Amino acid sequence: MIVAQGLKKCFDGFVAVDEISFAVEKGEIFGFLGPNGAGKTTTMNMIQCISPKTSGTLEVMGMDVNTHQREIKKNLGVVPQENNLDPDFTVYENFLAYSRYFNIPRESAKKIIDELLDFVQLTEKKDTLIEPLSGGMKRRLILTRALINKPKILILDEPTVGLDPQARHLIWDKIKSLKSQGVTIVLTTHYLDEAARLCDRLVIMDYGKILVDGTPNDIVKEYIGTDIVEAENNPSVIACLKKRAARFEALGETLQIYTNNPQEITSALLKECPLRPITARSASLEDVFLRLTGKKLRE
Amino acid sequence: MSYFKLPKLTTFVWKVWLRNRDVFMKTYKVNFLPPFIEPLLYLFALGFGLGTYIDTMDGISYPRFIAPALISISIMNSAFFECTFGSYVRMYYQKTFDAIIATPVSIEEVITGELLWGATKSLINATIMLPVLTAFKLIELPHALLVIPFAFIAGFLFASIGMCFTAISPNISTLNYPTFLFITPMFLFSGTFFPLQLLPEPIQYFALIALPLTHVVSIIRALTLANLSSFLLVNLAWILTVSLILFVLSVNLMKKRLIV
Known part of the structure; x- marks a missing residue:
């Protein structure tokens, strides 16, 4: 059309x-x-x-x-x-x-x-x-x-x-x-x-x-994966993630880890590094949007 | 984009005209009142007040001299203000033009519809004044009836002038400049309240070249006094030529402003 x-x-x-x-x-x-x-x-x-x-x-x-x-x-x-x-x-x-x-x-x-x-x-x-x-x-x-x-x-x-x-x-x-x-x-x-x-x-x-x-689903899967695990942004977590070759990005105080297997990465992190808050959730279009266009304010 | 490209128009122009007519008719009682009362105020103050000290002006009684000027001024004001402040509000604040050009109607047709509506308001207001002036025996019938169609032509001229200013005004208050620097001088120096011949010769020529109201007053005075002359053709030719040029210019200026 x-x-x-x-x-x-x-x-x-x-x-x-x-x-x-x-x-x-x-x-x-x-x-x-x-x-x-x-x-x-x-x-x-x-x-x-x-x-x-x-x-x-x-x-x-x-x-x-x-x-x-x-x-x-x-x-x-x-x-x-x-x-x-x-x-x-x-x-x-x-x-x-x-x-x-x-x-x-x-x-x-x-x-x-x-x-x-x-x-x-x-x-x-x-x-x-x-x-x-x-x-x-x-x-x-x-x-x-x-x-x-x-x-x-x-x-x-x-x-x-x-x-x-x-x-x-x-x-x-x-x-x-x-x-x-x-x-x-x-x-x-x-x-x-x-x-x-x-x-x-x-x-x-x-x-x-x-x-x-x-399609919204394909875009989320391609750019993020099915889930996001959010953990505290500190060097020991980053080291741990690097060792596992996980895909992640630092957004201010938190690290966002893009994954298709949230259980695995969460339990690994809990076992290997001293961290306090950790959350796992489904990935959404918003995550793709912010990843691609950044968190900086416009205009 | 050229400033003098001829607009392509269809009957959609009338749909825009109809929109403005419908709005006008919703409050017609209020709208019909000013053109009825305004000439009375001027007539009493200037014609019958000031006029008692004037035996004749240009060989006629003062109220008879200013009656055609009052009609001309009303024609000028109705169309000019409709297509400056009125159109500006519709364009900028109400976004009416934006809404219309999202339909098959083009921007050229919107602007032309606005201009025709401005001219129509001049016609309406001039027509309402005729019975008032006739009641005081200040105008000659049936000649004066020709004022009605002429009001539309002259109104279209002032509508086009106004629309040019609307197109280039950065905001609504800058529309006050053409009002004070153009409309007010015209109101006073176009052979309205005293004959043009009293002015110094260069200013007389200036009025004939650059003040449209001069030509309008000249024609309407001839019609209301039933005193026609061949110079009226010059007046009419001036009005038609300038109208055509400014009509095309105003449409292109508005297009430039609104279509980016």
């Missing part, structure tokens, strides 16, 4: 997206992960045809983003990072105005809007202005608005940012149900549990480049 080859975007000499290539298949949920400023949103903007690419090729549904903007946009549903519901209108008027931008006839638009409000359980807010609604409701409404044109591809730029757990779960359910209806979904997120839960495949980006791609 979306194919990028050597896709590049520069702003005044700054390279935001640096010759990335990826392919999103029909009907899958494809995730873009990365720290702030990694180039995720820029990539989304190029897919949406609102930011022209500097070089490389980018095709959406087989159409070039430079020449077929209107045809592409007709088939997209977009949930932007920032809420941009129209504060001059009520919920219903927002959707009606939006449906006009897709040339949807008024009568069928009304029917679609009623169905959609029901889908996100906001029918009772139909005639409310946008301002007094909660963040979760606004986010649900933006998702609803993105569905008015029955999109084939849905672009979600941080769909659950700033939401409480209830609202996040509701949005996740809706995303999954849209997937089961055959909609192709591209999403960016900072929440790694969200990515692990939703994405069929994902890429991790940093400094405009794609660092890894694959």
